[in-house]
Structure formats: structure tokens, C-alpha cells
Amino acid sequence: MAGKKVSLFVQCLVDSMFPQAAEAMVSIFQRLQIDFDYPTQQTCCGQPAFNSGYRKDATVAARRFIEIFENEAVIVCPSGSCVHMVRHHYPELFADDPEMLARAKTVGSKTFEFTQYLVDELNLSNIGAEFPGKVTYHDSCHLSRGLQINSQPRTLLRHIKGLEFIEMKDSDTCCGFGGTFAINYPDISTAMVDEKIENILASGAEVVTGCDISCLMNIQGRLSRREENVKVMHIAELLASTAGGQS
Amino acid sequence: MRNDLPFLDNIRKALNLPQGQERTKLTVPTLFEKPDKSATRRRIERRTYQEKQDLINIFSENCTNLGTKLHIAGSLKEAEDITVEIVRSRQPEFSYNRHIVLHDHPDIAAMQLWKRFNRESVTVHTTFSGDHETTEKTIASYIGITVPSISIAESGTLVQITSAGCPRSTSLVPSIHIALIRSETLVADLKEACCLLEDLKPEDSYVFISGPSKTADIEAHLVHGAHGPKEVHIILLKEEPQQLEPQAIQVESESPSEEKTESETPPEQACTLDDQAEETAEKS
Amino acid sequence: MSKKIESAYIEGAKKAIASPTLQKSLDNIQDRFGKGAMQLWKELEDQGMRDRVKESRMRTLAHLDIILMELAQKVRKRGGKVFFARTAEEAVAYTLEVAQKNQVKSVVKGKSMTSMEIDIDPALEKAGIEVVETDLGEYIIQLAGDTPSHIIAPCIHMDRHDIGKLFTDKLGIEPTTDPPELTMAARKALREKLLSADMGITGCNLACAETGQIALVSNEGNIRMSTTMPRIHLALMGMERVTATTDEQRETLQLLTRGAALQKLSTYVSFNGGPKKEGDPDGPEEFHLVIIDNGRSKILADLEFRESLACIRCGACLNICPVYGKIGGHAYNSTYPGPIGAVITPLLDGVNKHADLCKGETLCGACLDVCPVKNDLPRMLSALRYKLAYGDNRWNVRQHNVKEAYVYAAWQKAISHSSAYRRMIKTARLLQKPFIGKNNMIKKMAGLASGWTDDRDLPPIAQRTFSEIWDEKYAKRQQQTPAIKEETNNEK
Numbered sequence A: 001m002a003g004k005k006v007s008l009f010v011q012c013l014v015d016s017m018f019p020q021a022a023e024a025m026v027s028i029f030q031r032l033q034i035d036f037d038y039p040t041q042q043t044c045c046g047q048p049a050f051n052s053g054y055r056k057d058a059t060v061a062a063r064r065f066i067e068i069f070e071n072e073a074v075i076v077c078p079s080g081s082c083v084h085m086v087r088h089h090y091p092e093l094f095a096d097d098p099e100m101l102a103r104a105k106t107v108g109s110k111t112f113e114f115t116q117y118l119v120d121e122l123n124l125s126n127i128g129a130e131f132p133g134k135v136t137y138h139d140s141c142h143l144s145r146g147l148q149i150n151s152q153p154r155t156l157l158r159h160i161k162g163l164e165f166i167e168m169k170d171s172d173t174c175c176g177f178g179g180t181f182a183i184n185y186p187d188i189s190t191a192m193v194d195e196k197i198e199n200i201l202a203s204g205a206e207v208v209t210g211c212d213i214s215c216l217m218n219i220q221g222r223l224s225r226r227e228e229n230v231k232v233m234h235i236a237e238l239l240a241s242t243a244g245g246q247s
Numbered sequence B: 001m002r003n004d005l006p007f008l009d010n011i012r013k014a015l016n017l018p019q020g021q022e023r024t025k026l027t028v029p030t031l032f033e034k035p036d037k038s039a040t041r042r043r044i045e046r047r048t049y050q051e052k053q054d055l056i057n058i059f060s061e062n063c064t065n066l067g068t069k070l071h072i073a074g075s076l077k078e079a080e081d082i083t084v085e086i087v088r089s090r091q092p093e094f095s096y097n098r099h100i101v102l103h104d105h106p107d108i109a110a111m112q113l114w115k116r117f118n119r120e121s122v123t124v125h126t127t128f129s130g131d132h133e134t135t136e137k138t139i140a141s142y143i144g145i146t147v148p149s150i151s152i153a154e155s156g157t158l159v160q161i162t163s164a165g166c167p168r169s170t171s172l173v174p175s176i177h178i179a180l181i182r183s184e185t186l187v188a189d190l191k192e193a194c195c196l197l198e199d200l201k202p203e204d205s206y207v208f209i210s211g212p213s214k215t216a217d218i219e220a221h222l223v224h225g226a227h228g229p230k231e232v233h234i235i236l237l238k239e240e241p242q243q244l245e246p247q248a249i250q251v252e253s254e255s256p257s258e259e260k261t262e263s264e265t266p267p268e269q270a271c272t273l274d275d276q277a278e279e280t281a282e283k284s
Numbered sequence C: 001m002s003k004k005i006e007s008a009y010i011e012g013a014k015k016a017i018a019s020p021t022l023q024k025s026l027d028n029i030q031d032r033f034g035k036g037a038m039q040l041w042k043e044l045e046d047q048g049m050r051d052r053v054k055e056s057r058m059r060t061l062a063h064l065d066i067i068l069m070e071l072a073q074k075v076r077k078r079g080g081k082v083f084f085a086r087t088a089e090e091a092v093a094y095t096l097e098v099a100q101k102n103q104v105k106s107v108v109k110g111k112s113m114t115s116m117e118i119d120i121d122p123a124l125e126k127a128g129i130e131v132v133e134t135d136l137g138e139y140i141i142q143l144a145g146d147t148p149s150h151i152i153a154p155c156i157h158m159d160r161h162d163i164g165k166l167f168t169d170k171l172g173i174e175p176t177t178d179p180p181e182l183t184m185a186a187r188k189a190l191r192e193k194l195l196s197a198d199m200g201i202t203g204c205n206l207a208c209a210e211t212g213q214i215a216l217v218s219n220e221g222n223i224r225m226s227t228t229m230p231r232i233h234l235a236l237m238g239m240e241r242v243t244a245t246t247d248e249q250r251e252t253l254q255l256l257t258r259g260a261a262l263q264k265l266s267t268y269v270s271f272n273g274g275p276k277k278e279g280d281p282d283g284p285e286e287f288h289l290v291i292i293d294n295g296r297s298k299i300l301a302d303l304e305f306r307e308s309l310a311c312i313r314c315g316a317c318l319n320i321c322p323v324y325g326k327i328g329g330h331a332y333n334s335t336y337p338g339p340i341g342a343v344i345t346p347l348l349d350g351v352n353k354h355a356d357l358c359k360g361e362t363l364c365g366a367c368l369d370v371c372p373v374k375n376d377l378p379r380m381l382s383a384l385r386y387k388l389a390y391g392d393n394r395w396n397v398r399q400h401n402v403k404e405a406y407v408y409a410a411w412q413k414a415i416s417h418s419s420a421y422r423r424m425i426k427t428a429r430l431l432q433k434p435f436i437g438k439n440n441m442i443k444k445m446a447g448l449a450s451g452w453t454d455d456r457d458l459p460p461i462a463q464r465t466f467s468e469i470w471d472e473k474y475a476k477r478q479q480q481t482p483a484i485k486e487e488t489n490n491e492k
């Protein structure tokens, strides 16, 4: 894969709370000999503000993102909802500004979710990972419905040596995160994540994985409070694992 | 009270139309354009004997799924026997008297049911147009017998059109509905049915009936007989293959581009339905 | 975020979540009908059908003036009466007038949400007219003095024991919990009402301008009864529930019955459009069609929300929505619950008043996928939130939450400068220390985001953020490897 270069777009939550997911992604690029860069001015794509209705504030974030990333050839992000934000909502934000709209669309067209990039753009399925254990996968809404990314992560998971992949019931039902929804409506959100957790437990998996830290953080937070014995890992962490542990 | 003008003005405002200018049907002629149905018509007309058999099988399967009991009768005599058997084996739901009510239709008349029951305590009513007691008779009846104009294979559906002598309540108020249909009224799907309906141009109300009345409002538990009939029986009169084949060939020899002839065929079909009924009745 | 938000929505949600009966029914209905509809769309032979119907719905809306005029003309030609009601009050007044003119003593109703929207029952009852709901679920609700919790299955919050007890109390039947027995008891009680009522009031699933007939859909047969036996039939129709041609009407109805209950056709789809003909023994002597605006023209005027009028009220979005799946219908405090209710209730009845309906979803997008006419409800919810965020003149919206707005304004400043942003993260890392529990998770948070830790833990900010790791580990690596870069460039 030499000759390829990606620009890392690291979701703010991954940056501050789950840096191991971004590091895992970096180590995979290293293994694949793909060059990478991380524009350090990046902060947040604006998704939380957009989803809460604060579009003017989100527009500031969007403009910033476009300015930082528009000269990059390929932008890769370990979070589906952020990619969805860039691809689908940026154009909405600039609907009345033709110049920015065109720039937003250009940036959107080269922004990829991590597994989407590996499978669709690089045509990879087996990247030499090894992970012993039973793993189930949660389909985040913005990935599965927004970006139609369903098969890519599964393809990669099925090719991890030693990994036993188990589908859970209703894997594509929302986990109840919804950004500030979980904070403003905790009772509803908890009822939803509890159902998700019941399905995870019923699958018998030891690890639940996904391509969006937001949902995983929600699931992990509830698992931890319920003191359940299931581990939460970002898919990049699983893909970065090799015979000798995580590379 | 009439509010047409201010109401429609509000809509025009909402649609950002210039004020004071009323649009009509003619302003946007495409709005009421009907799709070309010649292909659907051809499909109905050119159905081969085997295809018709397949339709009956699909219809039968869907009736079973819906909880409709389908009986196949080779002749009107057989249909009569099936009807008599249903009447005898069922008890009235709301009273002790056995009344049944029939649409005023030649196929039903041909069965001469009153003759079959003249030694039993079964009262047979016919919904003759102009009879002021029809509603009372219908309410008193536990079985209603009708002849729907069209039936639909894909959904196990009967199309019952209201007309003089064929009121709405016969297929609705009695506990059991028996529908007598001829296999040539069977079409594949709703699209075909609507195509025929367009030709029949029902002036009065009509209804698509698919199975017995049902509800699942209590714990999603399916129960038949919420307000309408608890049981629906369809007696399908199957036509003879010899009668049918030459007809199919005849249609095929027509030029498909002749729109007019084609669109006129179905009403003729509907007319022949009655004629054939009398014919068969004489035979039996 | 603030106290204000402890609203009827949240109260209703809590109550629903605590009811095992409701939770079981919701699971059941969603498992069968929600997922069933998704599957059905996937297997639909005619994959263009949904888009075609959506297109026809939007075309109808854009020409509603012409189509409604044509409809009215056709109905009148057949001897029916048409009344255009701009408001709920006008619709109620007209209905009452028709009832009184005809000395109506009793009314039977076929399930109609529009009748609930305009709140017709109290007006009729005040005039001394008996009003009986005839849909079994609605009848149960009426006996219990309750409100529906689903647009297709109104009494899913009650189980057979509740209903058994209710019937023993109100209908005097022997105690039973057997659904068929209960249904038969209602069948008997309602038959008398249906056969003797003076007037039937129904909704309208879909009118057709070409024929001037309205289609009514039911499985029970109560609607056929209500439109056949009483002297008067009055249909209440939301002004958008119409198609131009029979072809459009047919296709739309096919989507309706599939979306609602996975049926190719409902048990009964009846087409009525006027009084009975000379010599007909049954059917109404008078037919009235009341076409109701009641705030719809305002939605029609706003292109951002016009799409919501394409809705055919199939209820599929309720059957798939994970939020509805937990909180049921009552929490929405509206005639129209679920995702579609969350969009049109604020538009019809006040955005601020129903702010929780705009904000209380996760925007997961399942409703869009399951909707037979592909209504983009998440997009419209997001647009409503935009109005709440800053206020909006057109829809008369006040800024909903000043505190929240302030937080986002501050957030905007913070994310605009990466150095300030990283400093902020560092500060938070210091402040969180006392809250980190044994398993390296935060158990309790104070302030705006405290809702998060009511029932779940929060991972703390990492010892080293990725940006910090980058600076330490990878930024240098890149400085060391310009040679490789050039090499790769040469390869090209």
C-alpha cells in the first residue's frame, strides 16, 4: 500500500477519551505501510451542536473543518457519525452559500469512515489481525442507515484470526445515545441501552465492538454501571491486535 | 354554510400562487392523466387456461391464509349443495330463527334455494329493489349470499359493488357471508381489478372484502368476527376448459394496437356473465 | 438540562417504562410490525412503488387547490355535501349542526384521528348526543375513560386482565380474560349500537378527486357498519388525504395497508361518496364530507415541512421507533404520537409547547427507512430543533433554552481555537480527578451533563489525549521521515 497517504480525522471523543482507538488505527496504517498525517488544528466537526439544533454554531465548526481538511487527498475517521456529519449535514448547512456548498461537497466526497476506507477503497478484507474471543457488533445508526455501512466492518471482523463473530439480535437498533438526548432524557436513553445490553449478553459475546465511539461509550457506561462482564472495544483495536497482542 | 372560497384561497396562498387567479383542472391537464392500461387489459384477456388454473391456486392459498373457506364447484348444482350444507350446519348467532338473505342476482336465483328449504324452518329472503323490509330481514338473517363482480388472487379479495337489488348490508350484517363467484371474474392483482372497475364505473359504493372480519386489539390476539361476518365462504364456479380455449385464441388474434376494441371488451365480459349464468342454470 | 425539562413527556415516559404490560405489547408490536414492514419493503417486487407514491403525494400537495375543488364537485354531483372547515371549531360547529338538524340522538364513530384532533366528542355529548366508539380498541379506551396509545392499536397499554375487569364492570359480563370471549362480548354490545345509531362519523383514509369517493380501511367492519346502517354518514378528512386519480389512490392504499399491518389489503376497503341511491334499502340518506385545514395550510406553505403532509398515517414509524418502543403513545400528549406525531404535533399545536417532542428522539433514522412514502422525519425534527435553538418568526418560536444556547455559544468559541480547546481538555482532566471511581470510570457528575451519570458511568478524559500522543510520538516520526515521503512521491 506504499504510496497512499491518509489524513486522520479523529473524533473529539476519541481524542480525549478513547485515544487508544486512534492509536490502533495509526498502527494499522503503519502495518499497511500507508502514510498518514494528523492536522493538529482539528477539534470537533460540529455534530453535537447540529443535532441539538444549534446550526449557526455548527456552521462555525464546519467551516473550520473544511478549511483544515480541504487540501487533503483522503480523510479517514474512526467514527461513522462524524463522517455522516461531514458528508450529509455540511451541505445542508451551506445550502444557501454556493461557494461553501461546493467546498463542503468536495471535502465530503473524500471523507471516509475507517472500515469503509479499508474495504471499499483499499479492497482489503484480511489485514493480518489476530484476536481470540467471541465478538459481537453494534451497528451505529449513522453508519448503517446514514452511510449504508453494514458489510464492511463484518467483512473485516470475519477475517480476524481466532475471532468468533456472533450477530446479536437487533444489532441495528439505536443504543439510545443520541448526543445530548442521553443527558436530557436519561430515563428513555437508559431503557434503550438496557435493551441493547440484553441483546449483547444474550449473544454470549465477550467483546462488543463498533465503528463509533459515541455509541460504544454509551454501551460501556451502562455495562460498567450494571457491572456486566463484557468488554467494549473499537473495531480498530480489534483489527490492530496481532498474535503478540495489540501492535 | 359554505366556506369554499376562503378555504381554497388559504391553500393558494400557501402554495404561493398569484392571488385572484383560480387554477382549474384544465390549467394542469397532466394532473388527472391516467396511465395507459392496455398492457394490463391484454394480460387479463390473454390469460391461458393454465394461467387461470394458477390464479385459482394462488387465490385458494390466500383465502386459506385469511381464514376464508374456499369451495370449488364444478356446476351451479354443486354450488347449491355446498350452500345448503353450510346453511344446515351453522346455527344463528343472534336469534333462534333461521333466516338467510340473498342478493337479487340470477346466479343465486338459479340455485332456487327456497325449494331446497321448503321442508325446513329456514326462511329465505331476497333483497329485491324497493322492498322496504330488506334491512330488517338482513338483520334477522345469519347468512348473507352475494355474487361479487371481481375477485383478486394475490390478496384473496372479493369486490362487491352496490347496485339495485344488491345492497351493502348483505355481505356485512349476517354472521356468515357466502360469496358465489365465477372463475372468469378472478384476476391476478389489485391493478387488474382496478382496471376492470374502471370499465364497470360503479356509480354507487363498493367494497373490497378480504377474509372474515377480524381484530387483534386485545393483546394482539387475532379474533375473527369483530363486527362483520365471522365466517366467509367463497364458492368458486369453475368454468369448463372447452368453453375457454377458443375464447383465448380469439383475443390473441386481435391486433394489440387497437386500443378501442380492447378497452371495450371488459364491459362485454361483465354482461356475458349474466347470460352465462342463465345458460348454466338451464343446464342444471 | 434545566428543571423545565422535567415535563409531561418525561413523566409519561417514566410511567410507560415502568409498566410491564405496555413494555411487553410494545416489544411484540415492534417485533412483528416494525421489522415486518422493513422486511416487506426489501422484498417488494415493485421497488419503484414507494418513490412513485411519494412523488404523487407531493404532486397532489402542490396542486391541492385544484384537486380539492374537483373532489368537492364530484361529491356534490353525486348528492353528497361538502364542507370546507378552516379550523377545528368550524368543523365541530358544522358536524353539530348536521346532527341537530337531523335530530340525531346517537352517533357511532369509526376510528378517526381527525375527530380526536378537532375534539368532536365533548361537543356532541354536551348537546345530549350519545357517542360510541366502535373500533374495539377505541371502544375499550372509551369505556376506560382513557386515551389511545397507538394510532393503529389504540389499547396496547392494557392487557387481557385489565380489559376483562373493565368489561365485567361496564358491560356486566361474567369475568373472563379470554380475548375471543371478550371480543364477542364487545361484538354483541356494539352491534346494537351500530344497528340503531342515527349518524356515523368516520375519518377518511384517502379520497379520490377523479371519482369523488373516499376510501375507508378497516379490519373489524365497524367502519362499514357506521357508513351503512345510520341515516347520516359524516366523514372528517384532513385536507391532505386525497389523490387525483384512482390509480394513485390504489397504489397509495396498497402502501398504507402494507405499512400498517403487513396486509396486501385490509379486510375491508370501502369506497363511499354520496347518499344511497333510490331504492337502496341501506346506506346513508345524507353524506357529508368535512375537509379540514386546522393548521395544515401553514405546513403546506413551508417547503421544509410540506413533506410531512405526504403521511398516510400507517403507523409504521411508531412500530420501528426505538423511543416510541419504550415510551408508548401517551407520553407524546398528542392525538398523533410517535415520530410522525413528534413532527406534526409541534407544527399544528405550537413548537415551544411541544419542544420535548422535537428534542426527545435520537435521530436514528429508522422511521425514514420504514416509512412507505419515505418521509424524512429526522430531517424535519432537526429543522424544528434549529427553530428552538434560536427562535423563529415564521412559526412563532421563542428561543427554547437560553442556558443551552449559551453553552453552545461557549462551545463554539472553544472549538474554534485548537490551543484553547486543548487547554480546556487539560483543565477538565484535572477537575475530574476526584470523581474517578475504582474501575477508572466516573460515577457521578455535577452540572449540565449530570443526567448522563444517573444510570451509567462515564469514561474519564485519558491521561494522554491522542493529540498529545501525536505530538510526542508521531509528529517527530514524520519530521524524521521526509526521505520516505519523497521516495513514495518518486514511485508515482
Ligand code: SF4
Pocket (backbone or CB within 6 Å): C259, C310, C311, C312, C313, C314, C315, C316, C317, C318, C340, C370, C371, C372, C373, C374, C375
Ligand atoms: S410518517 Fe410515514 S411511517 Fe409514519 S405514519 Fe406517516 S406514512 Fe406511516
